[in-house]
Amino acid sequence: MPYIGSRIKRKEDVRLLRGIGKYVGDIHRTGMAHAAILRSTHAHARIVKIDVAAALKLPGVVGVLTAADMPGLKTIPMRTGVIPGLERSQQTPIATSKVRYVGDPVAVVVAENRYIAEDALELIEVEYAPLGAVTEARAGMQPGAPQLHDATPNNIAANFQVNVGDVDGAFGDSDLIVEEEFSTQRHSAVPLENRGLVAEWDEGRGLLTMWGPTKMTHTNWRILSDLIGLPQSSIHFIEPEVGGGFGARGEFYPEDFLIPFAARHFRRPICWIEDRSENLKAMNQSRQQNHRVKIGVKKDGTIMAMDAEILFDMGGYTRTHGGVPAIAASAMLRGPFRVKNYRCNVFCVLTNKTPVGTYRSPGRYEANFVRERLLDMIAHRLKLDPADVRRRNLIRHEEMPYDLGKHPFHYMVYDTGDLPGQFERALGRFGYEDLKASCAAAKLEGRAVGIGIGCFVETSGIGPWEYARVEIDNAGMVVLYSGCNSVGQGIATALSQIVADELQVAIENVRVVHGDTAKVPYGNGSNASRSTVMAGSAAVGASRKVKDKLLRLASASLEIDGADLILCDGRVVARGAPERSLSFSELARLALPGPALKSGMTPGISEEDFFATDKRPFPYGVHVASVEVDKETGKIKILDYLVTEDVGRKINPMIIEGQMAGGLAQGIGGALLEEFVYNEDGQPLSTNFMDYLLPTAMEMPKAQLISTEDFPSPHNPLGVKGAGEGGITAAGAALANAVSNALGVEVKKLPLKPDYILQLVKESEAAK
Amino acid sequence: MTTRPVRLTVNGREYTGQVEPRKLLTDFLRDDLGLTGTHVGCEQGVCGACTISLNGELVRSCLLFAVQANGAELKTVEGIAPSATELHPLQEKFWQLHGLQCGFCTPGILLTAEALLKEIPNPSETEIREWLSGNLCRCTGYQNIVAAIQEAAKAMNNAKS
């Protein structure tokens, strides 16, 4: 029975369930010291003076570092989302003359333990000369606003346009034009494990070992090498267990330079584990976008054109991939709908807040909210069913592959799918028609019950390439060395299933190695739902090369033609003569240098493969939600929720459902609860878990999660589309539509806080 | 700096230590005793990653000082499984039903689930979710965790009868 497609239990789980998985905070090195970061308490200020004398005197303090100890500091480079202009606002790993957000690193304390390190932080005296803070993107663009970086006038870090078709002409042909403004709030990944690193410098051998890097291991390996001035061969990254990533963990942060720098400087292994209040100020934030959109439609709901202006609040600096949410939002604003005329003007604006990066379904969560709200607004104005407006505009199967038109920074050809079919499935399974009737009946009783739809196309499986090496060891164990990373998503299990099927071994006999730069020379990491697609495809390639080698070795030894040999149960077996076979372990022995060289074969069973593609698979689907709103308190109860997603092919259906459920929880959190709030001085107000609210088990509905394999992607040998983001991506859209429908109001911003809902109720009652 | 002695039992085994009064019980367990299964997520008593059992009661170890646990009997995730080769029914069901992803919240949730099933052997879904509301999970959306606890309850009740 094949492993691919089975709901096999994860290999990662037993150690995690026993509590013996080692996360970075569990790693102890002899003589290890502990670091704490002194962070700016001002949103925008010049650093006048830093006095560390008192901190140095505290018993147990090993030392304190500031920018003065780090000559030749370079800025942290971008690795993707490189919009021209962004290079002018990058961040040095530690503040030099200015701080630009509360949380900006100013000094590093190293002490015998974290308690003393925190004591020492309080003894460092920093004199700041405060500057005015920019806390709102549009205000920050106006002349006269405080300037964050000298090189970026009006705090515009970058600006670009997308232009497809003839927007003005199409508006001319429209029967109805709707212009609206929407905003989504700042929120982000907030994984349960805070960030951390352990760095150890072996002076004698000139070797730096780092535990903790993940997500973009090899990219960060190169970046650190460049920033710290050590060759890559002198740096060894090791990935421990990781407590969730969601896009924010694993980018190159200031601490990724500061901690190894400190380890070399003080010649002690150094452990740095951030606490939650730092995490909420220092880990990449995201999602804060303002959209002004004009949409033109025909009377029957056909969309003629869309014209959008997007402001993306970047925070104080451009980090490694801060441009991505803006690029993604502008690329995917049209979603699964046919909009041949589209224009978008995008501003990435610097503000005195924590810098940004990606968060699961970056730019798309925001864009789906905006577009799906617009579709419902159009439906109301034209007195059409919101479902019908969508039916009229969904891209049909016959139109695939569907080219959305040129975008300067994003791949724009949907590969395959039946979006209308998926739409009908979603509404059918949810009971949309019956529910519409019962909502209407409930409203007559005075209850505010409503339904909301959110359609989506997700991007996934980004290239450009991924690395795999498959080896067979002396015991016949199959070892896959993969360039991807684990952030908890179960990739080791999925890859094991793929390799086990290719080589016909029991899954227990496959080991997956990832995140270790001494064992895996190349990799593009785990982001953008790429791992199963890219790492999986590379694993297939490498496995097939290993299969060839196994057959050649067996053929030579058994003197049977390769065409008459098959793989079965960890052995190479003669077709029709099962007693003539060799185990993988025996074949490995035949491949040892002695015998192999004698027979003119390359020693070992070890094959590499790179899977390369510049195309992307696009999973797609629908969210449907029903809610009841308490009109007197603004509290929202989610009655029912459904997500459908076509993922092309399911390696492990259980893992896919888990991704959908987890994504949905984050999507609901983003719609109802989570927000990084800043006051007018740029002081963050959501710096602990009673202010930044994550959904608990009580806030989550029991959702129907339907993944389908209708249209495998033609772009990779497995046919998979990455399933990491479908669960989150249209939750804001569906819930905002459901609430609007329940109350007869037009929601234009997230989150759906009770006081905002109450305000909408009052406005609508006043209007009647 | 005065330190105080601490003597306590964790998972049936006696430990001693010498700690500053301000040392949190979480850090004592993890750093002094090497029991790193109990995790630190917030040090504020909200996320539940540090949940353990103290004298039979479910508590947040980040809100206790190690000195307060002097003379106490603790249970942590390392003590959930009956042996090095067997798993507790909860652990079996979590494994079977994909009740964990990154695993960071899992130890705290296992302790909570165990305490729940001791008090309410046949909990309703609402009761399960209420008990879980003090444990944050960022990966799973809780759905499979609830299912795993329901199945474990069935298995444990069947085993008893």
Next chain:
Amino acid sequence: MKPAKFDYYDPTTLDEALSLLAQFGDRARPLAGGQSLVPLMNFRLIRPAHLIDLNGVAGLSYLKIDDGALRLGATTRQRELERSADVAKRWPLLRDAAGFIGHVQIRNRGTIGGSLAHAFPSAELPVAMVSLDASLTLRSKTNQRTARAEEFFLSYMTTMLQPDELLTEISVPALPAQSGWSYHEVSRRHGDFALAGAASLIALDANGAIQHARLTLTGATPIRSQDTEEFLLGERPSETLFRDAARRATENLEQDSDIHASAEYRREVCAVLARRALMRAAQRSAEQMKGTTQ
């Protein structure tokens, strides 16, 4: 976030504890459940030089009925209150209020006295104790005094307690016969601090008129709506009556704004919850009179 240094004391008698407080005054803090204090210490927002652990003090944790009144030792755990059959039967408002506090793990350690002394705005036990006309015993090394719950809470997180005093006992009188009760709360998530809350007690006489009414709302301190309570006496329950009462109780209600909700929202929702709480309490009283309580 690790706390700042402190000296730790674990007295075993109340006298010892009070002596320590007398000695150290406002440089000391008593530690009960720690569910509110320790987070503040971990954030270093509170940095006592001396921490007096009350968890080992004998005779401070008890739940007993004395002459019809409920007497609670200050370090009694919230979970004990929640689980007590006596409390559920005779003071169900307390059980309901306790159930709103955070999560099981918090209630296992959190204490009744700790919650009252900490006096966090919108906390449930302060509101419930005010509604129930509870009286509090405050003791120092040299003195003992009693305070009504209503006068105990002075302002934002400030109570009558002097630095050398401990709250040692809470006494809750018996309720009038066939009292109905209700505790309503709105929060962002289950177990979070209330954005708005209302506790109500209603007892009806043989003619169905209100003979006892209590309405307490959340605010910086619990806000007892005495005028409204008097307004209700003698009236027969109705939706209109309670809507009117709720309006009166919240017309000039002072509330705070924060990132979770505006003051205006809290005031409006207090009115909604006041109305709902009064309705439910009246309903329960009527049910008790008929013998059909739930």
